[in-house]
Amino acid sequence: MEQERSLYLNNAATSWPKPRCVAEAMSAFLEARGANLARGSASTRDLDTLDMVTTCRLKIAAFFGGPSTDPRNVTFTANVTEALNIVLKGFLKPGMRAATSSMEHNAVMRPLRRLESEGVSVTVMPCTKEGVLEPHTLERELGKGLDLVVFTHASNVCGTVQDLDLLAPLCNSAGVPLVLDTAQTAGVLPIDAARWNLAACCFTGHKGLMGPQGTGGILWREDFAAACRPLIEGGTGSFSHEEVQPSVLPDKFEAGTPNLPGLAGLLASLNWLEEKEVETIRRREEELGIRLLEGLLQIPGIRLYGKRTMRGRLPVFAVNFENLDNGRAALELADRWGIETRPGLHCAPAAHKTLGSFPQGALRIAPGFFNTEEEIDLCLEALRVLSREHHP
Ligand SMILES: Cc1ncc(COP(=O)(O)O)c(C=O)c1O
Incomplete structure (x- = not known):
């Protein structure tokens, strides 16, 4: 071959x-710093890691939500699949009704089908032959009563972009939380989680954001995060006297050691994107x-x-x-x-x-x-x- x-x-x-800076930042983290997050003695290396993760959180919050967005509303995950699982399985309970589009990746479809088998009602809204979710289709479904809408911003198959300026206000007028899968658009199209009032803006780090594989996350709207149950529970380096998962962000959804070399790379790619x-x-x-x-x-x-x-x-x-x-x-x-x-x-x-x-x-x-x-x-x-x- x-x-x-x-x-x-x-x-x-x-x-x-x-961008070259991504691998350089990951390598520098592993070789020269490498301390865990919030699980040390406040040494210089510990503070370096805290500073790196906090800066990355700040950048993601500003990137998706604008400069005044609270960085604590960012949860880091391994990818957008994990982010969507956290959101969907954290919010939807038996008896609830969710709608999605017929253009979804299995990162949305499979968790929904699992939830459906457990008593959540799932509607797949038909898109046009070009992959467009038309406002009247969403409106009709919202009119029947929904607890959540989730769909992808752009198709990973044919590139069709959904018009959030038309679709998001429909969800907002109906008071239905909207969860967006930005896997294909983050870093490539403008995304405004605040203007669209997204309940959860789910992202992956390794596509348009130009970061390494193994990074991703969620920018939450605070009230929606409060309504979700964490999928994974465990050590957070905080509230160690308590045996139950902390309810405050970002700790609530971030149990276990995060992908720190990955976040160092993601921070470098965000800086690169900011410049470009x-x-x-x-x-x-x-x-x-x-x-x-x-x-x-x-x-x-x-x-x-x-x-x-x-x-x-x-x-x-x-x-x-x-x-x-x-x-x-x-x-x-x-x-x-x-x-x-x-x-x-x-x-x-x-x-x-x-x-x-x-x-x-x-x-x-x-x-x-x-x-x-x-x-x-x-x-x-x-x-x-x-x-x-x-x-x-
Ligand atoms: C639209 C969409 N959603 C979800 C995913 C899953 O991304 P990841 O594997 O980073 O979780 C992809 C990746 O191909 C995608 O294109």
Whole structure:
């Protein structure tokens, strides 16, 4: 297998490469500092760790909620999957009613299905063929009475972005907590948890935030956090005289030693993002997206799912060939051109059903900030060759 060249177009799975400062910060933490959090003697190293984690908390709070957001309302987790599990299983009890969209990743769907088997009523709101959750669909469900709404900000399959400026006010007028999965949008699109009055804004650190794997979390609205039960209980380095889990934030949802090297890396990536600015990243990704999209639409024998313009979408493209299985196409792209993509169902069977690509799935091509125009053109040329070779 040819592995000299690698052209990474799988940024929807995880962003790569990371800014250099991320690995440097993680390595510096492990080599030079490395103390646990709130479990020492207030040595310089202990205070260094506390300072690093507190700064990271402050940055995340400001990043999602604005500068006056209380950093204690941030819970760190291993990823957005854990964050969503904490929120959904912490809030929903038998007899309650939750609604989600038909574009969800299994990080939302599976915890909901578990809760459904335990007596929570779960409604999956149908999205359009392009993956859009329309306001009237949400409104109709809210009208029937709901205790919680949860959905993804943007699809990890076809990049469709939900319009929070339209959808969030509907939940808020109905007084229903809204939980958002920002896995695909954090660091790439502006997110305003305060304006949208999100009950919980769940994020993962390793995609658009450019941090390391093993990081993620929740920015809570305080009243909603108070209504949730912690999923994991144990040592917090605080209230050690008590045998019950503390009820104060952030300790309530953060039992056990956190991923400190990961948080050191996440802090470095947040600093990098602050300097670059999300808008610069969005614009750059849009440029690459336009180039790729225009090229894709011109290749005979390729079917594109989701939106056919860059309006209301991320540069995450799902395609199928007329006569070539998407898994085979991904292998050929990797073997012959060193192009990394992701075929299959992307942990999102409901989304593929919505888009009409279930059960075969699709080939997902997801450029990121560090890709170049030349790389997009090379990918398009490879797709053209594959399409030609397999045209009936
Ligand atoms: C929309 C969406 N939600 C949830 C996840 C799960 O992310 P993680 O594996 O970081 O928990 C992903 C990752 O692919 C995603 O794209």
